[in-house]
Amino acid sequence: VPSPDLTQDEWALWDVWMTAQRLVAREADRRLMREVGISKTEFSVLVTLRRASAPELRVGELTEALGWEKSRVSHQLTRMEQRGLVRRVEGGAPGRRTGVALTDAGRESVDDAVRRHAGTVRAVFLDLMDDDQQAVLREWAERVETLLGDDEA
């Protein structure tokens, strides 16, 4: 078993990574909220519903598409229902389970949001890397997803 101790450089890398990750997420969230009035979490849900082939999805389908934990999805839907962005529908989708659909307000927000959020993703993420860095990051992220993902509660 190798010693678990880290060098100063390794601790520093972990720290700067954690910080950078939080700053990017925060900045993306701020801009989206300022420009479109929705959070990046709400954005994810709206986009998933908008892109779906059916007008409504079962909660389980939405959860699968997002890759989130199911309780996270449920809480998120509750908040978004209160804000009038989505609507829960009984027995609409196949299998008689709870369905989720965009409201008119939700549909109105999302298309504009896609365009604006793209600018944000460029500004706080893509524009800060060259192609080689993008490739490295992609490779690393896919590896993480393989190893740690598919483990949702």
Added chain:
Amino acid sequence: VPSPDLTQDEWALWDVWMTAQRLVAREADRRLMREVGISKTEFSVLVTLRRASAPELRVGELTEALGWEKSRVSHQLTRMEQRGLVRRVEGGAPGRRTGVALTDAGRESVDDAVRRHAGTVRAVFLDLMDDDQQAVLREWAERVETLLGDDEA
């Protein structure tokens, strides 16, 4: 002004990166909680206090060292005080401001936690990259910190 639209690959990179980032943070948090019984946020505070030259720090010094927003620090200290990990002290540090110190319980946790958390950081982060990838990630993270940091509320 360049078109803000993103290619599918660019959206995919953003998505996979956001996911990976969350998975790593979650896994680090889980392991630390399971093995030592403290969260990674609590760990950051404890380590900062432990490494400080003085037995107590002013809240502002702690905030500076952590690079967090001051309200985040304040809320975090309130929770940790309730858990008995830290203690707020009136007028101890220079300038008569509120000081923060480790409790005995806090001091007992932190040394063991440092060792164990090192193993976690290796397992969920460092071991998933080679040296070149580490270098790219470090460069990117430092750039992000320069551009988006020092902006705390």
Added chain:
DNA sequence: TAAGATTGAGGCTTCAATCTTA
């Protein structure tokens, strides 16, 4: 007054427990 610190509200996330119904 201004810097240092706290507070309250509200959204996000996880865990564990519970409810519902095929």
Added chain:
DNA sequence: TAAGATTGAAGCCTCAATCTTA
């Protein structure tokens, strides 16, 4: 019973407002 979904509690994080005191 088991899968699908929800709920409650608790911690985390940000924003805006407020309190305190040098």
